[in-house]
Each structure stands twice: as C-alpha cells, then as structure tokens.
Amino acid sequence: MNRIDTYKHKGQRQQMVDDLRRRGINDERVLKAMNEVPRHWFMDSALDSSAYLDKAFPIGCEQTISHPSTVAMQSQLLDVAPDMKVLEIGTGSGYQTAVLCRMGAKVFTIERQKGLFDKTRKLLKELRITARCFLGDGYQGLTEADYGPFDRIIVTCGAPEIPSALMAQLKVGGIMVIPLGDEQHEMLRISKNGKKEEDWQVEKFGTYSFVPMLDGRQMH
Ligand code: SAH
Numbered sequence: 001m002n003r004i005d006t007y008k009h010k011g012q013r014q015q016m017v018d019d020l021r022r023r024g025i026n027d028e029r030v031l032k033a034m035n036e037v038p039r040h041w042f043m044d045s046a047l048d049s050s051a052y053l054d055k056a057f058p059i060g061c062e063q064t065i066s067h068p069s070t071v072a073m074q075s076q077l078l079d080v081a082p083d084m085k086v087l088e089i090g091t092g093s094g095y096q097t098a099v100l101c102r103m104g105a106k107v108f109t110i111e112r113q114k115g116l117f118d119k120t121r122k123l124l125k126e127l128r129i130t131a132r133c134f135l136g137d138g139y140q141g142l143t144e145a146d147y148g149p150f151d152r153i154i155v156t157c158g159a160p161e162i163p164s165a166l167m168a169q170l171k172v173g174g175i176m177v178i179p180l181g182d183e184q185h186e187m188l189r190i191s192k193n194g195k196k197e198e199d200w201q202v203e204k205f206g207t208y209s210f211v212p213m214l215d216g217r218q219m220h
Contacts, residue, residue: 012052033100052068066210071096078152080100087150089110138213153175
C-alpha cells in the first residue's frame with residue numbers, strides 16, 4: 001500500500017480543488033477536507049498518477065470510487081457541521097467516508113460487499129480514520145438505538161426508491177442526500193422538516209451516474 005503523499009500529489013490535489021471551486025463548489029469546509037485527504041490512498045497504486053482527475057475508477061467487486069466532483073457535490077449538499085452523526089450507505093473505497101470524517105462528522109458507514117468492507121475497514125483503521133464500519137444492507141440502515149437517529153444520511157449508490165427505513169432513522173430537521181433513479185440518477189436533497197411525508201422538502205440537483213444500490217438479499 002502506497003502511503004506517500006508527494007509534492008506532486010499535493011499539487012495535483014490543489015488543482016483538483018481549484019477546479020471544483022470553478023465548477024461552483026463553494027463550501028470551504030468541503031474544499032479544505034478534499035485538499036487534505038489524499039484520494040490516491042483510496043485507489044489501486046497502479047492508478048496513482050490519475051487519482052486527481054475528475055473520474056471514477058474501479059475499486060474491485062465491480063464497484064467504483066465516485067468522481068471528486070460528485071463527492072464534493074454530495075458533501076456540500078449534506079451541509080455537515082462538526083460532531084454531527086452521519087450515516088453513509090455504500091462505503092466502497094472509503095474516500096467519501098474520509099472526507100466526511102475530516103469535516104469533523106461522526107461517520108457510520110454501511111457496505112454490502114464483504115470484500116470491500118474488509119479491505120476498507122482495514123485501510124481506514126490504518127489511516128486512523130475513526131468511522132464505524134458495518135457490513136450490511138443499506139436499505140435497512142442501522143436499527144440499533146445506540147447509533148441513530150442521524151443528523152445526515154448520504155447514499156453513495158443509485159437508489160431505485162427512497163428507502164423508508166432510512167427516512168425513519170433521519171432526525172427531524174435532518175437532511176438526506178440520495179441519487180434516485182434506475183439508470184441515470186437524479187441528485188436529491190430531502191429536508192425532513194417534520195415527521196410526516198408531506199413535511200419533507202425535496203430539491204433536485206442534476207443528473208449523475210452511480211453504481212446501483214442493490215437489495216441486501218443478494219448479499220455476497
Ligand atoms: N462512497 C464510495 C462510493 C462507492 S460506490 C466511495 O467514495 O468510494 C457505492 C458502493 O455502494 C459500492 O461499494 C456498493 O457495493 C455499495 N452498495 C450498493 N448497494 C448497497 C446496499 N444496499 N447497502 C450498502 N452498500 C451498498
């Protein structure tokens with residue numbers, strides 16, 4: 001595992017952040033965190049020189065690390081403040097997890113693929129990133145009372161529907177960011193302004209392409 005963070009990496013990362021700023025990301029907390037987290041540590045070392053391009057790359061188990069612009073957009077929409085409890089669905093490479101931790105959030109993250117779960121939990125531990133990792137089905141969220149309810153929920157796979165269990169685990173006043181759809185995904189920010197569905201405010205932020213959120217019954 002290549003844990004070196006060279007001047008070249010740092011320069012490329014600064015350039016990535018400058019590009020994100022030009023493209024409308026203006027939350028300084030997000031830009032700072034993305035400038036501080038070495039994305040190349042969360043990717044195969046063979047891809048080291050491409051790590052700061054705005055591209056998704058394979059991370060094994062047919063999954064991909066999200067584009068930096070997608071991570072930036074989702075993190076900005078989430079409007080995270082330090083010490084908030086954030087539930088992430090789709091740990092994948094752990095990069096989005098690391099960015100949220102760097103922003104000071106208390107992150108709980110769920111992955112359904114055992115191979116990725118094992119690999120990423122180990123990596124986060126080695127990097128001393130203190131997210132709590134769970135192997136399971138994101139549709140169910142985290143049912144144990146000592147974890148939820150959450151201030152924020154971020155779904156990093158494309159969901160065919162809004163999982164009702166997740167909305168139930170979101171605090172009133174909380175925000176969920178979720179890409180919704182079958183092939184193309186519309187980025188939604190749902191503000192849970194009350195317990196009842198009619199009090200939820202839904203805003204749309206453009207079309208993205210994610211790996212699908214799969215049913216937990218097909219776990220492997
Ligand atoms: N946040 C990740 C994105 C990885 S891609 C990153 O920054 O790298 C999305 C991930 O969601 C994949 O790892 C996939 O296995 C996972 N996933 C898909 N359906 C899921 C489900 N029902 N529960 C939990 N994770 C799921």
